[in-house]
Amino acid sequence: MVPLYPDRSYVFGRAPESTVVFPHDAVSRQHGRLSFREDHRWVYRDLNSRNGSFMGLRDGGEPGDERLHFQRMGPSHDWVLEVGDVVLLGNGKSRITLLAEVPQGLVAGPRAKQAASAVTVQLERAIDRCAHHHLPVFLRGDSGTGKTFIAREIHSRSGLDGSFVILNCGRLPQDAAALTSELLGHVKGAFTGAAFARVGKLYSANGGTLFLDEVEFLPGIAQDFLVDVLEGTGSFAPFGAPADFREPPPRFRLISASKVPLRQTGLRPDLAQRLAAGDFIILPTLEERREDIPHLVESFLHRLKVEQQYDAELTRDAIAFLQRADWPGQIRELESTVKTVVAREAAQHVLEGLERQRVIVTLEAVTSYLEQRELGFGGPLSSAMPRTTLPGVELPPSARKRPGDLTERDIREALAKHEGNKTRAAAELGVALNTLKARMKTFGIE
Incomplete structure (x- = not known):
């Protein structure tokens, strides 16, 4: 499903x-x-x-x-x-x-039922609270923390009959006619290329929820438009509608989200006050809820199995590694990493004629991908990349060397420190396991 x-x-x-x-x-x-x-x-x-x-x-x-x-x-x-x-x-x-509704318990990527961290328990309570009133809700959180998911959850649990409609404020047109078409729709033939009538985002959300994503980027002309809508003034006619158009104004639950506090958004004060006239949820970062990472990984794998037909699992040490990593891109970056390492390993299975076997993603596969990704971003420990360390392995930025600069002494000392464990030695040296093995072979290290 x-x-x-x-x-x-x-x-x-x-x-x-x-x-x-x-x-x-x-x-x-x-x-x-x-x-x-x-x-x-x-x-x-x-x-x-x-x-x-x-x-x-x-x-x-x-x-x-x-x-x-x-x-x-x-x-x-x-x-x-x-x-x-x-x-x-x-x-x-x-x-x-096509079904009218999704049967309970059969949704891809089910909602977490066993939240481990205290902040996630608080977040679940806040979602349930907001689902039981219809006041506006303002969500604040870093990019990738799941603001759209939380807004969708509030709508889903509220039992509203209408749809959940996302309005990406950073992509709204500045032209008045195009903005009217986007928000209120247009009639067939309203302009060249209007082959059929369009239902605007505001009417699409009628009886449901309108989610203003990235509200800090809402253009000035759209702010004026939205204030008129929220106050019930102005015209609600689709673009190109006749002068005698009469249609009740849309009514919807309003949820807005921003990466910055409301006072720093630069919105019109009267609009900001309307967005603040209800509940607030401050989304925790992934660093504040590391205990949830194993369950998040499990949810990502479940969705991959339902939608992509990947039957995969991560080894225990691979999950522990992800749990200790830094994720500047938050949940979105973690999910992207899990999807990619699974797809890479599944592709390798196909190449080796093993595609019908379950994909087991090892620590080596995870570290190898993250190292290549880090290099793709432009060098070691870029601020855009997660800093990944194994339990018991300290890796200050200055300790990393390029693979070609590793000496025999570097390798022997790392292996001795970790009692011959190549995976931990590779992590400390900042190289992929395959790279370490190649350098060992070069130096004749068994």
Whole structure:
């Protein structure tokens, strides 16, 4: 079960980089894409797949090859889907079924139920509190701490009938007409290229939640617009609507988020006061909740298994290593690291003919990736990179050498210090395990 969010699109295919992977050979590498169109409808587009896509109704009950009773979906064309529709991929052995709602307990990446850290327990309580009132909520947290996830959780637990709609304030247009189209929508034919009516973000959130992400970047013209909306003044007509347009103004729960305190956002004082007229949640950093990292890793692996078909686990020492690392990119960076090391190891399995075996990600695989990533960022211990150390291994910045500068003495001393443990010696020397082994071979060290 994969929940569908209007702010995302979903690519289905056999390729590992697809949003949802179908491993059957009859499915093309990138078979089709599901997205939420401007007119508020889910549409599927076949991406020129080899064996085609076919649309029909759920539980058709027809015997034989179902494709004979389904409509072939031509490529390069949007096909509108409704609840109950089924899309067959290729020979029909793989399928997508649209459900009205996600059954409880079957969501990819389930919410944490066993939070270990005290700050996460407090965060869970704050989310539940906000879900039981409909006041505005202001979220403050570093980039990557999960502000969008928390906002979505508040909406999900509040039981509102409407949708959760994300408005990225840093990407709003400065032009008045384009801004009106983005927030209030436009009618068909309102301008060249308006092939169908568009439902604006504010009306999309009607009866639900409007999430203002990166509110500190809200343009001045959009601030004026939003104040009028919140005060119930001004016009709510979509762009190009007739003069006699009459539509009740949208009503929604407002959640806003920023990386900086509200007073430092530079917002209009009256708008800032409206955003502050409710609850506040200050999101903890990953450094404040290191005890949660093993469970976070478990959640990432679960999602990878559901969506990407990766059956993987990290060894205990690899998880301990991640738990001690510094993560300036917070949860987003940790998740990206887990996804990448799993994908790299799975690809290696394919190369070695072991793709049907479970992927075991070792400490060596994690440190090797992080070292390459660090070099890709432009050198040792860049401020943008996590500082990673093993338990019992101290590695001041000055102690790192380039692999080619390591002497036989450096290697022998590190090995002696860690009683021959190559993994710990490599971590102290600041090199990948394979690099250490290569240097050992050069010096004739057993």
